[in-house]
Amino acid sequence: xxxxxxxxxxPEALIASMLDxxxxxxxxxxxxxxxxRGQAIFFEVDPSFRHEYFDIDEGIRRCVPHEDGTPKASxxxxxxxxxxxVSLDAIMKLYLVTQDGRTLGLDSSxxxxxxxxxxxxxxxxxxxxxxxxxxxxxxxxxELIVKYPTTLLKLPAVCxxxxxLGALADDPERGEVGDLPYANIPHLRQCLIELRTxxxxxxxxxxxxxxxxxxxxxxxxxxxxNQEKLLFFPMPSQEELRAKHYRxxxxxxx
Amino acid sequence: MENFWLILxxxxxxxxxxxxxxxxxWVNRQDPGTKEAQRVAAWIRRGAISYxxxxxxxxxxxxxxxxxxxxxxFGINAKDPxxxxxxxxxxxxxxxxxxxxxxxGMTIAVSANVRSATAAEKGLNPAFNLAFRAxxxxxxxxxxxxxxxxxxxxxxxxxxxxxxGFSFGASTLAxxxxxxxxxxxxxxxxxxxxxxxxxxxxxxxxxxxPAVIADNVGDNVGDVAGMGADIxxxxxxxxxxxxxxxxxxxxxxxQVKYTVFPLVLxxxxxxxxxxxxxxxxxxKDGKPGRALNSGTIITCLLFAAMVVAVVLLGGYNLGVLxxxxxxxxxxxxxxxxxxxxxxxxxxxxxxxxxVSGSGSAINIITGFSYGLISIxxxxxxxxxxxxxxxxxxxxxxxxxxxxxxVSAVGMxxxxxxxxxxxxxxxxxxxxxxxxxxxxxxxxxxDTADVLDAAGxxxxxxxxxxxxxxxxxxxxxxxxxxxxxxxxxxxKVALSLRNPLVIAGIFLGAMTPPLFSALxxxxxxxxxxxxxxxxxxxxxxxxxxxxxxxxPDYETCxxxxxxxxxxxxxxxxxxxxxxxxxxxxxxxxxxxxAFLGGAIFTGIIFALLMANAGGLWDNAKKYIESGMFGGKxxxxxxxxxxxxxxxxxxxxxxxxxxxxxxxxxxxxxxxxAPVIAAFHLF
Numbered sequence: 054x055x056x057x058x059x060x061x062x063x064p065e066a067l068i069a070s071m072l073d074x075x076x077x078x079x080x081x082x083x084x085x086x087x088x089x090r091g092q093a094i095f096f097e098v099d100p101s102f103r104h105e106y107f108d109i110d111e112g113i114r115r116c117v118p119h120e121d122g123t124p125k126a127s128x129x130x131x132x133x134x135x136x137x138x139v140s141l142d143a144i145m146k147l148y149l150v151t152q153d154g155r156t157l158g159l160d161s162s163x164x165x166x167x168x169x170x171x172x173x174x175x176x177x178x179x180x181x182x183x184x185x186x187x188x189x190x191x192x193x194x195x196e197l198i199v200k201y202p203t204t205l206l207k208l209p210a211v212c213x214x215x216x217x218l219g220a221l222a223d224d225p226e227r228g229e230v231g232d233l234p235y236a237n238i239p240h241l242r243q244c245l246i247e248l249r250t251x252x253x254x255x256x257x258x259x260x261x262x263x264x265x266x267x268x269x270x271x272x273x274x275x276x277x278x279n280q281e282k283l284l285f286f287p288m289p290s291q292e293e294l295r296a297k298h299y300r301x302x303x304x305x306x307x
Numbered sequence: 308m309e310n311f312w313l314i315l316x317x318x319x320x321x322x323x324x325x326x327x328x329x330x331x332x333w334v335n336r337q338d339p340g341t342k343e344a345q346r347v348a349a350w351i352r353r354g355a356i357s358y359x360x361x362x363x364x365x366x367x368x369x370x371x372x373x374x375x376x377x378x379x380x381f382g383i384n385a386k387d388p389x390x391x392x393x394x395x396x397x398x399x400x401x402x403x404x405x406x407x408x409x410x411x412g413m414t415i416a417v418s419a420n421v422r423s424a425t426a427a428e429k430g431l432n433p434a435f436n437l438a439f440r441a442x443x444x445x446x447x448x449x450x451x452x453x454x455x456x457x458x459x460x461x462x463x464x465x466x467x468x469x470x471x472g473f474s475f476g477a478s479t480l481a482x483x484x485x486x487x488x489x490x491x492x493x494x495x496x497x498x499x500x501x502x503x504x505x506x507x508x509x510x511x512x513x514x515x516x517p518a519v520i521a522d523n524v525g526d527n528v529g530d531v532a533g534m535g536a537d538i539x540x541x542x543x544x545x546x547x548x549x550x551x552x553x554x555x556x557x558x559x560x561x562q563v564k565y566t567v568f569p570l571v572l573x574x575x576x577x578x579x580x581x582x583x584x585x586x587x588x589x590x591k592d593g594k595p596g597r598a599l600n601s602g603t604i605i606t607c608l609l610f611a612a613m614v615v616a617v618v619l620l621g622g623y624n625l626g627v628l629x630x631x632x633x634x635x636x637x638x639x640x641x642x643x644x645x646x647x648x649x650x651x652x653x654x655x656x657x658x659x660x661x662v663s664g665s666g667s668a669i670n671i672i673t674g675f676s677y678g679l680i681s682i683x684x685x686x687x688x689x690x691x692x693x694x695x696x697x698x699x700x701x702x703x704x705x706x707x708x709x710x711x712x713v714s715a716v717g718m719x720x721x722x723x724x725x726x727x728x729x730x731x732x733x734x735x736x737x738x739x740x741x742x743x744x745x746x747x748x749x750x751x752x753d754t755a756d757v758l759d760a761a762g763x764x765x766x767x768x769x770x771x772x773x774x775x776x777x778x779x780x781x782x783x784x785x786x787x788x789x790x791x792x793x794x795x796x797x798k799v800a801l802s803l804r805n806p807l808v809i810a811g812i813f814l815g816a817m818t819p820p821l822f823s824a825l826x827x828x829x830x831x832x833x834x835x836x837x838x839x840x841x842x843x844x845x846x847x848x849x850x851x852x853x854x855x856x857x858p859d860y861e862t863c864x865x866x867x868x869x870x871x872x873x874x875x876x877x878x879x880x881x882x883x884x885x886x887x888x889x890x891x892x893x894x895x896x897x898x899x900a901f902l903g904g905a906i907f908t909g910i911i912f913a914l915l916m917a918n919a920g921g922l923w924d925n926a927k928k929y930i931e932s933g934m935f936g937g938k939x940x941x942x943x944x945x946x947x948x949x950x951x952x953x954x955x956x957x958x959x960x961x962x963x964x965x966x967x968x969x970x971x972x973x974x975x976x977x978x979a980p981v982i983a984a985f986h987l988f
Contacts, residue, residue, distance in 0.1 A: 153509040153852065300746075
C-alpha cells in the first residue's frame with residue numbers, strides 16, 4: 054500500500070498515512086473508534102519530501118497495515134512547528150474536510166485573486182489563528198507578516214484564508230450584515246471603521262478565534278506562504294461547488 | 308326534493324371516491340425511479356404502514372370500548388330499542404371511514420414521493436402534476452367518504468342524531484391521528500436535528516442519520532393522515548351540527564329541507580372541488596404556489612356561484628346564502644392572512660430574524676408576541692362570519708345559530724381542494740428528501756426545492772383554515788348541544804352569576820392549555836429516548852458516519868410510533884371523559900360553560916401556536932439564507948432555538964386543539980340527553 058504524507062493545519066502536524074486523501078479526510082474529521090470529530094484542513098505533501106527537522110523515514114517505516122490487513126490510518130511524525138519546516142515546493146493539493154467527513158481537493162493557482170473591496174477579513178489558520186481585518190490585499194498581508202514586517206511580530210510561514218465581509222467591505226457603518234464568521238457584529242464594524250480612521254493597515258478582531266471557520270464564507274481562497282513564496286488555492290464558485298461537489302457543498306453549508 | 312338531494316349527495320360522494328381511486332391507480336402507474344430511490348422510498352413506506360398499523364390497532368380497541376358504551380347507554384335510555392345499536396354502528400362507521408380516507412391518503416403519499424422525485428428529472432410541471440394529483444387523492448377521498456357516509460346514514464335512519472354518532476367516530480380517529488401524528492413527527496424531527504445537525508454536523512435528509520426515515524415518515528403522519536383526519540372531523544361535525552339545528556327552523560314543514568341543506572352544500576363543494584382540481588396548473592411563470600392559490604380561489608368562486616344558483620332556484624331562504632358566503636369568505640381571508648404572519652418575506656418574520664442577533668430570549672419574545680398579534684385577524688374573521696351569518700339568517704326569518712352552522716359548512720365545503728393542496732406538501736417534501744438520500748441530480752433537487760416552498764405555504768394556509776373552520780364548527784356544535792338539551796326540557800342559560808357556570812368556564816378554559824402541555828411534554832420525552840438511540844447507533848457503529856454501514860432506521864421508526872401512541876392515552880382520556888365528568892357532576896349549564904371556556908382558549912391557543920411556530924421556523928430559514936450573520940451566527944443560534952420551541956407548537960399542540968374542542972363538543976352533544984336526565988347538581 055502507498056504511504057502518503059499529509060500536512061494537517063488543524064492541529065498543525067505532519068502525518069504518514071496509508072489512506073488516500075478522501076479516506077484520510079473522512080477518518081480525520083469523523084474519527085474511528087476514538088470518535089474524535091471536527092473540521093479538518095490538510096495538504097498532501099510530496100512523499101519524497103525530506104527535511105532534517107522531521108524523521109520522515111521512521112514515520113513511513115512504522116506506517117504498516119494492521120494485523121487484520123486494514124491500512125494504517127495515521128502515524129504522527131511531528132506536531133510542533135511543522136508548517137515552517139515544509140518546503141512549499143513539496144505541497145501538492147489542499148483538502149478541505151467538513152465536520153461530517155466530506156473532502157474537497159483544491160489545486161493551487163499561478164494567479165492571485167483579483168482584488169475587490171476596500172477592506173478585507175482574514176482568518177489565520179496556522180501557526181496562530183487570530184481573526185484580522187485589513188486594508189491590505191492578500192499578497193500585501195502575507196508580506197507584512199512573513200517577509201517585511203513593520204512591527205516586531207513576524208512569522209516564518211503562514212496559512213490564512215480570506216473571508217467574505219459582504220457589504221461591510223465597502224460600507225462598514227451601514228452595510229447590510231450578511232453571512233459572517235464572527236458573532237459580535239458591532240465590534241466587527243468598529244474594527245473596520247478604525248481601519249478607515251486610524252493610520253493602521255491591520256486590526257485584530259479576535260485573538261483566540263477558533264482555527265475552524267465556515268467554508269461557505271470563503272471569499273477567494275486559501276493562501277500559504279513562507280520566506281520563499283506564496284501559494285494560492287482558489288475556492289470554486291458556489292455554483293461550481295453545487296454542480297460538481299454537491300455532497301461536500303451540502304455539508305459545508307450547514 | 309330532499310330525496311333528490313340525498314341521492315345526489317350520495318352519488319357525488321361516490322364520484323369523488325371513484326376519482327380518488329382513479330388518481331390512486333394513475334399515480335401508482337408512474338415511473339418509480341431508480342433502484343436507489345426506490346430503496347429509500349421503501350423505507351419510508353414501511354415506516355408509514357407500520358405506524359398506521361399501530362394507530363389503527365389502537366383505534367380498534369378504543370372504538371370497540373366506546374361503541375359498547377354508546378350501545379348500552381343509548382340502548383337503555385331510548386324509546387327505540389335499536390337506537391343504541393344504530394348509534395354504535397354509526398360511530399364505528401365514522402371511525403372506520405375516516406381511517407379509510409387516511410389510509411388512502413397516506414399510502415398514496417408514500418408512493419407518490421419517489422415518483423414525484425423521478426418526474427422532477429423531466430421538469431417542474433410533470434413533478435408538480437404528479438404530486439398534486441397524489442395530494443388530491445386525500446382531498447377527494449376525504450370529502451367523498453364523508454358525504455357518502457353521512458348521506459347513507461341519514462337516508463337509512465332519517466335521524467340526524469345518528470349521524471352525530473358517525474361524527475363522533477370520525478372525531479375519535481381524528482384525535483388519535485392528529486395528536487399522535489403531531490407527537491410522532493416532532494419527536495423524529497427534533498431528535499434527528501439535535502443529534503444529526505447539532506452534535507454530528509450532518510445535513511438535513513442525510514442517509515447516515517438513523518432518524519432520517521422516521522423524520523420523513525413523520526411528515527406524512529402529521530400532515531397527510533393527521534391533517535386529513537382533522538378536516539374530515541370538522542367537515543362532518545359542522546354538517547351534523549347544522550343537520551341537528553335543522554329542527555330549529557321555525558316553519559315545521561321545511562325542517563327536513565333545512566336538515567338536508569348541509570349535505571346540499573357538501574355536494575356543491577364536491578363538484579366545485581373536482582372542477583377546481585382539474586384547473587390547477589403551473590403557468591409559464593413556473594410558480595407552483597400561485598397555481599395552488601389560484602386553484603383554491605377558483606374552487607371558492609365556483610362553489611359560491613353554485614350556492615347562489617341552488618339557493619335561488621331551489622327556493623331556499625336567502626339567509627343561508629349569505630351565511631354560506633360569509634363562512635367561505637372568512638375562510639379564504641383567514642387562510643391568506645395566516646401567510647402574512649408566517650411568510651418568509653413578510654415583516655413579522657424579518658423582524659424576528661433581525662432581533663435574533665440579540666439572543667434566544669429576544670427571538671422567543673418577539674416571535675411569541677407576533678404569534679399573539681396573529682390571533683387578531685383570524686378572531687376578527689370568525690367574529691365577522693359569526694355575526695354576519697347569525698344576523699342575516701335571523702333577518703331572513705331563520706334561526707341565527709342555524710346561520711352560524713351554515714357558515715361553518717360553507718367554509719369547509721371546499722375542503723377537497725384545501726386538503727389536496729395540504730397533502731401535496733409532505734409529498735414534495737419527501738420527494739426532496741428521497742432525491743437527497745438517493746443522490747439524484749442537482750436539477751431534481753432544485754425542482755423539489757421550488758415545489759417544497761409552495762407546499763410550505765399551502766400548509767400554513769391550511770392550518771389557519773382548519774383552526775378557523777373548527778372554531779365555527781364548535782360554535783355550531785355548541786348551539787346543537789343547547790338545542791339537544793332544550794329538546795330534553797333543559798334550558799342552557801349561561802349566567803356569570805351562577806357559580807357552576809363560572810366553575811365550568813374555568814375548567815373548560817384550563818383544558819386546552821393542559822392538553823397542549825401533555826402533548827408537548829410527550830414530544831420532549833419521546834425525543835429524548837430517540838436521541839439516546841441515535842447516539843447509541845453512532846457510538847457503537849462508526850461505519851454509519853463514515854458512510855460504510857447502514858443505520859438501523861427501523862428502531863427509530865418504531866420508537867417514534869410507539870412513543871406517540873402511548874403518549875396519547877392521557878390527552879385522549881381528558882378529551883372524552885372530562886366533559887362527561889363535568890356534565891354528570893355539575894350539570895348541563897356547567898357543561899355548556901365548560902365548552903365555552905374550552906372553545907375560547909382552544910381557538911386562541913391553536914392560532915397562537917400554529918402561527919408563532921411557523922414564524923419562528925421561517926425566521927430561522929431567513930437567517931440561513933445569509934441574512935443577519937447567516938448560519939452559525941448568534942442570530943442563527945437564536946433562530947434554531949426559536950424554531951425548536953416552535954416545532955411542537957405548530958405541528959403538535961396547535962393543530963391538535965381543533966380536534967380536542969370538536970371532540971369535547973361532540974361528546975357533550977351526543978351525551979346531552981343522558982346528561983339532561985342524570986346529573987348531580
